[in-house]
Amino acid sequence: MRAMTLDAPGRPLKLARLAMPEPAAEDVLVQVLACGVCRTDLHILDGDLPVHTQGIVPGHEVVGRVVTLGSAVTRFRVGDRVGIPWLGGTCGHCAYCAAQHENLCDTPVFTGYDRNGGFAEYALADARFCFALPDAYDDVHAAPLLCAGLIGYRAYRLSGVSRGMRLGLYGFGAAAHIICQVAVAQGQEVYAFVQPGDQQSAEFALKLGACWAGPSDARAPTGLDAALIFAPVGALVPAALGATRKGGVVVCAGIHMSDIPSFPYGLLWGERCIRSVANLTRDDGDRFFSLIAQHPVTTHVEPFALERANEAIAALRAGAIDGAAVLVP
Ligand SMILES: [Zn+2]
Ligand SMILES: [Zn+2]
Numbered sequence: 591m592r593a594m595t596l597d598a599p600g601r602p603l604k605l606a607r608l609a610m611p612e613p614a615a616e617d618v619l620v621q622v623l624a625c626g627v628c629r630t631d632l633h634i635l636d637g638d639l640p641v642h643t644q645g646i647v648p649g650h651e652v653v654g655r656v657v658t659l660g661s662a663v664t665r666f667r668v669g670d671r672v673g674i675p676w677l678g679g680t681c682g683h684c685a686y687c688a689a690q691h692e693n694l695c696d697t698p699v700f701t702g703y704d705r706n707g708g709f710a711e712y713a714l715a716d717a718r719f720c721f722a723l724p725d726a727y728d729d730v731h732a733a734p735l736l737c738a739g740l741i742g743y744r745a746y747r748l749s750g751v752s753r754g755m756r757l758g759l760y761g762f763g764a765a766a767h768i769i770c771q772v773a774v775a776q777g778q779e780v781y782a783f784v785q786p787g788d789q790q791s792a793e794f795a796l797k798l799g800a801c802w803a804g805p806s807d808a809r810a811p812t813g814l815d816a817a818l819i820f821a822p823v824g825a826l827v828p829a830a831l832g833a834t835r836k837g838g839v840v841v842c843a844g845i846h847m848s849d850i851p852s853f854p855y856g857l858l859w860g861e862r863c864i865r866s867v868a869n870l871t872r873d874d875g876d877r878f879f880s881l882i883a884q885h886p887v888t889t890h891v892e893p894f895a896l897e898r899a900n901e902a903i904a905a906l907r908a909g910a911i912d913g914a915a916v917l918v919p
Contacts, residue, residue, distance in 0.1 A: 767912070
């Protein structure tokens, strides 16, 4: 099968021919129909995250059609369409797994990082960590739901959602464009903070229902109840705290961020909180997919052929994509 592999951080992905993988008992083998490109892939490619598996096939927003079942799989049948997310496996017995915090498992398996992901014609996944996908979303439009959507949703949940809240989104890329629509559908006021000068993203946010959009160094027109930071920029943390009312929450949603500059304690005072979001749980996925089956969102995607993965990555890096880049084998 054809796959894009990463020989070493800092290098472009390479088109390779790999042997067809064989499913273990709990695995499904899927034919990849579409796979989104996530900012976490950039952090893996750039070496911001330590190498876990040499020659890895990245990609953890995988939409696939089941072609072979492992001997123990009962959840899916051959021909089913499934989604494969970043959380590809957990130990099931550490303190975190036992306490319903499987996203924090001590020995997790991540798709496209520990085991090969979806930048390929075929991929294996542990069926227990796959999702059935709502029919309303075609393959290409469903792909970004599997990380941008899920992580955005977990960040949104952890912000302490209450109806009519004033929610700031910092960095208006793949995750923000999905969660903006969910939040607006649930009656929230969304304030979108974009990179200074990026008028295109500001207009995109307004089109998706944000009530205000402006540069991240601008003053918000009102105090925020919560802020979600999707851009990997540590300087946004004090900026978001400064825009947040007493008791508000600032959620850092990325897996990697530049250092947070020091800031006066007054920004945190007043019971403001800063927290991060790590990975997802299967419960997040079940809730998210049932929510967006009820309140459909429109994902904006730019498809690229599998062989053009490096172009898709460069476009994402340059901020040249409104929504999400998706590879189609
Ligand atoms: Zn565990
Ligand atoms: Zn991701």
